[in-house]
Amino acid sequence: MSIFDVFAKLEAEKAQKAAPAAGPVEWLVVGLGNPGDKYAMTRHNAGFRALDAYCAKTGQKIDRLKFKALTGEGTFGGARVLFMKPQTFMNLSGEAVREAAAFYKIPPARIVVLFDDISLDVGRLRVRPKGSAGGQNGVKSIIAQLGxxxxxxxxxxxxxxPHPDYDLADWVLSRLTPDEEKQFAPALARAAEAAEDIVRNGAAHAAQYFNGKSE
Incomplete structure (x- = not known):
């Protein structure tokens, strides 16, 4: 083998290690939000922002329009996943999830959804294996579409x-204060880590590690 062959072999091995493992999609990882710059930094876009934080850290792309969502395939928690940011607006998010789940034959137990929760203090996380929508319209749509x-x-x-009479829609479509953003930014990164732990080890394990924690 010549020196050129050796270098070619080394480059091929390096490329193979760098490339994510190909294969069929096994999980859906869905961040909820509303499309458009108007909503980008609002409380309701926590799910979008968690996936954006993951992309900024890892170089993952979620930029292909498919199933009424921006999507991207990648390896996550040791599995092949389809990342999704539904572009249907929040209250119709389930349409995108249902279409992708049907196409890849993904059961509900392998669909991880990240979203905002007004019952939790800013920066707190809570992992759950199942449950009601709790008033979150995107989750309500997903439940309706998946049955x-x-x-x-x-x-x-x-x-x-801030007070009981405050309009809920106005609240979730408002931006966080600068002080809240300081707590929120690290929570977005942890939310993606929690989703990855669900894929790798299950929701019970992720709940034990991430629930209630903040910086």
């Missing part, structure tokens, strides 16, 4: 309304 609430989720705390 079940038996899918794991990562709730990202965005804080409660």
């Amino acid at each position: 079940t609430d038996q899918f794991p989720r990562v709730k990202i705390g965005v804080g409660a309304k």
